[in-house]
Amino acid sequence: MKPDDALELRPGQSTELLKELHILTREGRINQDSRRKLKQVYHLYQFIEKLLLELPAAPDRPTLADHGAGKSYLGFILYDLFFRPRGCGHIYGVETRSELVERSRALAARLGFERMSFLNLSAAAAADETALPDTIDVVTxxxxxxTATDDAIAFGLRKKARFMVLVPCCQAELAACLRQNKALSLSRTPLAELWRHPLHTRELGSQITNVLRCLYLEASGYQVTVTELVGWEHSLKNELILARWTGQRRHSAAQRLRALLAEFGLESLEARRYPGLP
Structure with missing residues (x-):
């Protein structure tokens, strides 16, 4: 392995796992695409590790549910670097594509990662799944x-999650609502110029979606921090939302959320996306 490749890996990290995830080649090298992917996962791991260390020690803790797990890069690296050396806790990967679930199950069995479970479910269906515990410490x-991010938030609220770590992607639902009401909005307010052009509709829809999610989390008793995951040269889907349970439900956040829905003609979303508003 080249010296600069070695710098990418953490002490004690399983090179076998990284080869299975195609982050390392069979010769133990890292190509440029894999380097970007690994850097992104490592950045997210650093955020999550700090949260996991805040949780009280217990034989069956911490518990973590990873929604939209895909090939479970994040779950496997979290297990390898944090859960495996501590000998406790459990990771649940939630993914709708059955072939990826089966592949992850086989890989976990091959590596002896016994405290990993993979469920062929949507985030929306996972809240009622009996294979998952009643409470989950961390939701990612x-x-x-x-809307899978919204479903993950709803899951976290249902499971009384201590922390939620979200990197939203492809926020299309709200942009579609803006397009539907565009003619009425243009006649009603000059603010509609912000989404008159299709590109702006998509970008503004993405921005408003995440702002509403943050307000909903604050109204539901979470302290919210929004930051960058990695530099823009690595990923355009770069916004990281960190939510920490405090129990302090902010009524002002609920009021502002409703005011934004009204301002942009999105009141129909409240019952579907923000049912827990006080």
Whole structure:
């Protein structure tokens, strides 16, 4: 392995796992695409590790549910670097594509990662799944597409999650609502110029979606921090939302959320996306 490749890996990290995930080649090298992917996962791991260390020690803790798990890069690296050396806790990967679920199950069995489970479910269906515990310490959703991030938030609220770590992706639902009401909005307010052009509709829809999600989390008792995951040269889907349970429900956040829905003609979304508003 080249010296600069070696710098990418953490002490004690399983090179066998990284080869299975095609982050390392069979010769133990890292190509440029894999380097970007690994850097992104490592950045997210650093955020999540700090949260996991805050949780009280217990034989069956911490628990983490990863929504839109895909090939479970994040779940496997979290297990390898944090859960495996500590000998406790459990990771649940939630993914709708059955072939990826089967592949992850086989890989976990091959590597002896016994405290990993993979469920062929949507984030929306996972809240009622008996294979998952009643409470989950940490909920993650890395690039869960469109409303799957909202479903992951709803899951976290249902499971009384201590922390949620979200990197939203492909926020299309709200942009579609803006397009539907565009003519009325243009006659009603000059603000509609912000989404008159299709490109702006998509960008503004994405921005408003995440702002509403943050307000909903604050109204539901979470302290919210929004930051960058990695530099823009690595990923355009770069917004990281960190939510920490405090129990302090902010009524002002609920009021502002409703005011934004009214301002942009999006009141129909409240019952579907923000049912827990006080």
């Amino acid at each position: 959703a890395l690039h869960a597409c469109d």
